[in-house]
Amino acid sequence: MKKINVLEKFSLFNEKWTPKIIGELNGQQVKLAKLVNEFVWHSHENEDELFLIFKGTLNMEYRDRTEVLNEGDMVIVPKGVEHFPTVPEGEECWVMLFEPASTKHTGEVMHERTVENPEWI
Amino acid sequence: MKKINVLEKFSLFNEKWTPKIIGELNGQQVKLAKLVNEFVWHSHENEDELFLIFKGTLNMEYRDRTEVLNEGDMVIVPKGVEHFPTVPEGEECWVMLFEPASTKHTGEVMHERTVENPEWI
Secondary structure (H helix, E strand, O other), X not given: OOOEEHHHHHOOOOOEOOOEEEEEEOOEXXXXXEEOOEOOOXXXXXXXXXXXXXXXXXXXXXXXXXXXXXXXXXXXXXXXXXXXXXXXXXXXXXXXXXXXXXXXXXOOOOOOOOOOOOEEX | OOOEEHXXXXXXXXXXXOOEEEEEEOOEEEEEEEEOOEOXXXXXXXXXXXXXXXXXXXXXXXXXXXXXXXXXXXXXXXXXXXXXXXXXXXXXXXXXXXXXXXXXXOOOOXXXXXXXXXXXX
């Protein structure tokens, strides 16, 4: 119930594609992540996922199109929809994620990048 | 699955204390609201509620203290906790809310200000 300053939380870590938890409510978690280059194609079988951009540009690629998200944009990727987040070369993108506490960021794909137990900051 | 620009959505309405829905995921809704002056003391029996400030200042009063939230700050008010959001005189505060689809913004209190069926924008 203490207030959280989002940019202050972003300043606490520098790892990429490693979501950090900053809050939990109603079985959902609020996470922050710093993104560069590209992630992996994946989908979440049972969970919708919200991305809210705090800094930079995120290209959200779907199988049939790409959506370019900038600061202040958000998108909800419904469960089951394959997506491939990428960031323009040389840039960094900061996002807030909102998803069930159970969500793995690589979805159904187990990948060397999968973070099993995201850290609270 | 279309991207949503948050500030653009804020520009679509001007009513105060009247949450507008901009997204839904996992049974939760993302809402925007413009706040002035004060609301009502209330709590939510079964729902935690997230406030993320996009513009201005929100004083979140609890029975034992007040927390001042500015742009970029967020707070999660746990279920059952009485709160009384107020905005400094003459100012306007824009917030994003994240809460279960079932949440009434006045909580267990039925008030003339209670919006029964928030509108999608």
